[in-house]
Amino acid sequence: MASSITRLSSIKMSLRRLSWKTQPSQKTSEEVVKPCGGESIRYLLPVELWLRIFEILACDPESMDTNGHNPFFASQSCQERRVQNILALPIIKVCQHWRMLATPMLYQYIVVKDESCLDLLLRTFVDCQRRTCLHVNTYVHRLAVSVQLYTSDNADKLSRVLSLLPNLQIMSFPGSISRKWKGLLSPVILTALSACHESIQVLDFSDSATAPHPFDLRRLLSNTPHLRALTLTRESPRDREDAVVPYLRPLILPELYFLSMRYQSSFPLVPGDQFSSLRCFEFKLGHNSDFSLWRRRLSQYGNHVTAVAVHTGPYRVDMQAVVDMLRDTCPHLTHLSIGPGARWNLPQGLRLPCITHFAVLRGGAAGAHAFFQNLLTIQAPDLQMLRLSSAMALQLALWPELYDQIDSRPFQVQDEFGWPLTSTTLLYRTYG
Known part of the structure; x- marks a missing residue:
């Protein structure tokens, strides 16, 4: 019996070594199992249930019974019962x-x-x-x-x-x-x-x-x-x-x-x-002649659209014409993403009324300095978030004076993965 209790205690200690952490938002016994080298997996099972599963391997429940036994029915010795229990039945039950x-x-x-x-x-x-x-x-x-x-x-x-x-x-x-x-x-x-x-x-x-x-x-x-x-x-x-x-x-x-x-x-x-x-619409622009077709489609779909992603590809696209088309067809637009593509630039004084989130996924280093200078001239009074591609974030790290001007604006700046761009992160991107 002492060995059974010791074995059960060791199982409990092993469970605690799995880095189980109780969720702070819920004062319950639900736990989080965090495997080595991986992300947390929320099994959302009470600790008592996990212990009950492993307890089957610790000892035979009948051997722990303190009630009186019928003396007219002899049973196996505790040693034989335990060996049989450990090797066969409990393992099957645990697997089940x-x-x-x-x-x-x-x-x-x-x-x-x-x-x-x-x-x-x-x-x-x-x-x-x-x-x-x-x-x-x-x-x-x-x-x-x-x-x-x-x-x-x-x-x-x-x-x-x-x-x-x-x-x-x-x-x-x-x-x-x-x-x-x-x-x-x-x-x-x-x-x-x-x-x-x-x-x-x-x-x-x-x-x-x-x-x-x-x-x-x-x-x-x-x-x-x-x-x-x-x-x-x-x-x-x-x-x-x-x-x-x-x-x-x-x-x-x-x-x-x-x-x-x-x-x-x-x-x-x-x-x-x-x-x-x-609410969310994503499309690709091939050349300027596509504007009429997409305008017809947006006029039919865009009454309630709040987020638009425009893929430009390798074509030269007039960004002001794109923004004007979206403003005319999507009156409730607040989130705008443009790119990826390397053959387009932001015009000076780009008007982005009502836009709160603006993602610029432009690639390539050609014309990056002029791009950031024009970025400082955009007219977006409601802008809260500016998201740049990783390539443009790396280019921004090369011009601290431009970053200081962008950082002084009231909106936040992030990379395409959602990481904030600060002086520390830009320094890390530059020198590793």
Whole structure:
């Protein structure tokens, strides 16, 4: 008995050595496990529960029973019972506990890279459907399937997998590693996805090597009423927009909050589209002739938009024309991000009315001094935060007199990762 108590005490001491820290905001027994070399993982389990799990390995509960035993039923000696208990039953029980605790976390995000992974995932879900004690498919909230598998050959497998995910919220379409596969997503897969899920909130095509056809995409979106974020970075098939739009039905997505599109063909503009909750819009400018197309789109989408990110790429763009277009089409705009791109500059006296957060993600050292001089002339009375790219922050460190002038302004200055730019951090960037 003394050895059992000693073993339990050692387990408690080992738990304390894991750097468990009680959350200061909540005066409860919830703990934070901080693994070595990694970020904190909040398991949010009471200490008593962790101790109860490990206590099974410490001793046999029956051997600690102080109640009287029936003398007519002889039992094994404590020594034999303890050996059997330590080697078999408690280890199995602890593994079962760990599996129950880890299953919701392990199945929240699933990545399927090849056909063998797809077959294994389907078998796992089918087996779990036959059991009544464990339904791992209900824990899946995010699924990423390589676009190489979005073909007619795997349509049946993917359709069955999607039909077994009632709580799927995030769907992404990562491209192949070689980036050589540029086929279209199979309409059968998108149809299965739209037919099975009204719980989808995020559709991410940002890492995909292809894009769906506008017909198939709108059919999918029409069956996702709770969609909150849509990201499209690839160009759709080059059909004439005036030939495609008349056959596309308007979309009503009342919960769509974020829309990112790099090309006009990725998501053709259809009169009647209603995105009443759209607040964040991201697009790419190719050349000045694109202004008329984006102006039409922003006139339809921008009534409630508060944040806009403009990707310029390698093209020369008139920043004042961009700001004027946004001011005319987005009356509630407060957050503006421009870049990345190296072939544009800020004009003198750039007018930014009502802008509170301004991100300038300009790269390259060419013309950096003139850029900062013009930055000092911007007219932004409500500006609270100025965010610079890492390349521009490094250039700013080379001109202390310019930094002193920028630092004297009433707004804060950060790099693109959110770190404040002070004299100390700039000195570190310069001399390491």
